[in-house]
Amino acid sequence: MNDVTTPDEHADAPGTAAPLPPATPGRARRVILTALPVVLVLAAVGGAAAYTGTTVDNADRGARTSLWQEPAHEPGKDPAGDVARGRASTELSKLLLPVPSGYRLGPDIGELGNDSEQSGKTAAAAVKESAHGLAGKERRAYEKRVDKLRIEGTAARSYASDGNDLLVETRIMRMKDKKAVRNLYTFRSDLFEIVGVFRQGPKIQGHTRNATCFVPRKNSKDSIESMNCLAYDGELSISVSASGTVPFDRAAVAELLKDQLNHITSPGEYV
Secondary structure (H helix, E strand, O other): OOOOOOOOOOOOOOOOOOOOOOOOHHHHHHHHHHHHHHHHHHHHHHOOOOOOHHHHHOOOHHHHHHHHOOOOOOOOOOOOOOOOOOOOOOOOHHHOOOOOOOEEEOOOOHHHOOEEEEEHHHHHHHHHHOOOOOOHHHHHHHHHHHHHHOEEEEEEEEEEEOOOOEEEEEEEEEEOOHHHHHHHHHHHHHHHHHOOOEEEOOOOOOOOOOEEEEEEOOOOOOOEEEEEEEEEEOOEEEEEEEEEEOOOOHHHHHHHHHHHHHHHHOHHHHO
16 A cells, blocks of 8 residues: 555635644643543544543443454345445545445444544534533533534444454544644643643554644553544544553554555455
């Protein structure tokens, strides 16, 4: 596969205001103290893991290991035809990386299924409804901020390795404001670094300026490890979340993200 360099200097949409100003350490720390629920909602919509140490250290890993079991039933025949590598019936679903060799479609991503898409209206409503812990003036301000993102739609797909030792979830969210996409990427990346629960993961070859990965700080008691990656390309915000048994193959996750970003740039070369 040929690496593609995705430039950082996309043209901004004229006349639009960025809903999230570029993050600075001081600003991000204030957000953590005063508006963490909002940040977590935005992260969840993008597919990133929760940022708190409690989530990382006290998760019910007994329940999560069920992800590595073989499905009890084969999926029914889809009227759209052979979708073993993922749907490609819409403009947004075509941007998701087709299931590569060595993987199959994974388990459902919550209520979204394992290969799905939401319209902008539905996706924005889901973001607003997920604003737990906010009420009154704070909630109204949050909903206005979501509106300013001008979400046009989201697409999600999960991948499970044939060896049942790795699960990857990818989400792509399209917004009209390219500047907002970049600022959201910077904001979330800074939060991952500041909270102290995560450390930098592997670099994404060919995409060091528009993609960042994070892994939890080592816990010898963990039998399942994880990795979360954030990326952007123009009007697209991309999130990849992965979980796997020890030894966890971070390089495989980084390769999937690289292929996903290259697929967005040159779809015909990665199908």
